[in-house]
Each structure stands twice: as structure tokens, then as C-alpha cells.
Amino acid sequence: MSAKHIENGGARDQGPSLQVYIECQDAASTSAPHVVVHGADPNSLHTVILWDHDAPYPGLGGTLGARSPFVHWMVANAPGADFDHPNAVTVVPYEHPAPPADSPAHMYALLVVEQRAPWDMRALYAISSFPRQRFPLEGVIDMVRTDVWGETSFEADAHTLAIPSPSCS
Numbered sequence: 001m002s003a004k005h006i007e008n009g010g011a012r013d014q015g016p017s018l019q020v021y022i023e024c025q026d027a028a029s030t031s032a033p034h035v036v037v038h039g040a041d042p043n044s045l046h047t048v049i050l051w052d053h054d055a056p057y058p059g060l061g062g063t064l065g066a067r068s069p070f071v072h073w074m075v076a077n078a079p080g081a082d083f084d085h086p087n088a089v090t091v092v093p094y095e096h097p098a099p100p101a102d103s104p105a106h107m108y109a110l111l112v113v114e115q116r117a118p119w120d121m122r123a124l125y126a127i128s129s130f131p132r133q134r135f136p137l138e139g140v141i142d143m144v145r146t147d148v149w150g151e152t153s154f155e156a157d158a159h160t161l162a163i164p165s166p167s168c169s
Helices: 121-128 137-144
Strands: 003-008 019-022 035-038 045-052 070-079 089-092 106-114 149-156
Touching: 019 106, 019 149, 035 106, 045 137, 070 121, 070 137, 089 121, 106 137
Parallel strands: none
Antiparallel strands: 003 149, 019 035, 045 070, 045 106, 070 089, 106 149
């Protein structure tokens, strides 16, 4: 397996921070990763978004080799950052990272934010209708971003079978 965990946790300079970890997955697993969030307010709702920074998008602006974020997973309205909670809403179903065989390793980011308020179901439905490749990632992050957030990132290539985690080493 060729994968490297780059960073574990992060936060803004101001306000409380969340420490975000991805639990080790079985290499054969195709299910969404179990995300552990330390510092999450159990009375607040949270959103998680996983995306590939380096997804190729040849048609973008007519430029070959152009890149566009590819969203692999989004869950919103998760109480206490429990993304498996029955009230959590899967906006974009999980799709395992799978860079093309002929491309270098891709950088992936997993962002967890404390929501200002619950997402309206109509808004979530509208967001879920966007294609993964042209997902309005910056707009969605701007809508949900607060001063309480955490992020982790990792690299994966075509031979990576599981999302890397420090606990897997």
C-alpha cells in the first residue's frame, strides 16, 4: 500500500478547535471511515466533508490536466459529531478514494465543522443534486464554516486500499 498520513487535526487561530482522527479501516472495507472528533460539543450539530484536491477534470475551462475538487462524502446535522447517528443526514454517499492508475498520489482532506444551525432539508437535497466533480465545495464550506472546526488530510494513490490513519501503522 502506498499511502501517507500527512497531518492529524488542525484548527483556526481563534476559537475552540476540534481534533479530527480517522480510525483504522480494514483494507477490504468500502464503507465510510469512522471519524473521531475530540472537543465536539455534544449539544451541537456537525458536518463532515471528504474531498480529493487533485481530481482530474479535463473539460474544466478547456484545459487538459485541469483539477477540480471531487467530493467523496458529506454528512450533515450530526449530533455531537456522531456521523453514524440516526439523525445525521448523508448528503453525498461515501465513495472510496480511487485516483486513476496513471496519476500521482492525490491529496485528500476531511473537514469537520460545528454548524451554526441545522441544515434545512431542502438545502441538503439541493446540495446532494450537484455532481461530485463539480460540487460547489467552497460555497458549501462558506455556508457551514464557524470558528469551531478541525481537519485532517492524507495522500492516497491507485494502490491504496484503505484510508491511512496513524493508528494503522
